Amino acid sequence: xxxxxxxxxxxxxxxxxxxxxxxxxxxxxxxxxxxxxxxxxxxxxxxxxxxxxxxxxxxxxxxxxxxxxxxxxxxxxxxxxxxxxxxxxxxxxxxxxxxxxxxxxxxxxxxxxxxxxxxxxxxxxxxxxxxxxxxxxxxx
Numbered sequence: 001x002x003x004x005x006x007x008x009x010x011x012x013x014x015x016x017x018x019x020x021x022x023x024x025x026x027x028x029x030x031x032x033x034x035x036x037x038x039x040x041x042x043x044x045x046x047x048x049x050x051x052x053x054x055x056x057x058x059x060x061x062x063x064x065x066x067x068x069x070x071x072x073x074x075x076x077x078x079x080x081x082x083x084x085x086x087x088x089x090x091x092x093x094x095x096x097x098x099x100x101x102x103x104x105x106x107x108x109x110x111x112x113x114x115x116x117x118x119x120x121x122x123x124x125x126x127x128x129x130x131x132x133x134x135x136x137x138x139x140x
Contacts, residue, residue: 036091044088051081 055074064070086092
């Protein structure tokens with residue numbers, strides 16, 4: 001009986017080759033994980049800095065007179081920044097892990113929106129339905 005010799009890929013992995021400091025992790029490895037590239041990280045960092053600087057400028061420079069509009073713009077930029085972080089730093093896309101990470105994310109977002117919207121709805125209706133307190137100074 002002759003033992004079957006391992007393939008060169010398996011032999012290289014057994015020797016520890018392929019995971020050294022010179023290995024390029026900017027691709028999908030054998031396990032299906034996307035490690036990102038240096039350019040991807042730099043792009044994500046630059047976008048994050050820009051998406052942080054714009055709201056800071058809007059508030060500190062008092063660019064818009066309408067505070068509600070400023071708040072809406074800041075929240076929209078925050079949502080965009082969350083997406084930037086998920087794509088460039090957490091490597092979430094429709095291809096990673098067979099799409100299950102994106103499915104879990106969508107489910108989580110739906111649950112959070114339902115909980116927040118329901119909470120705001122209940123608090124609004126409780127506030128409008130409460131008895132007004134007019135003459136507080138007359139109470140003993």
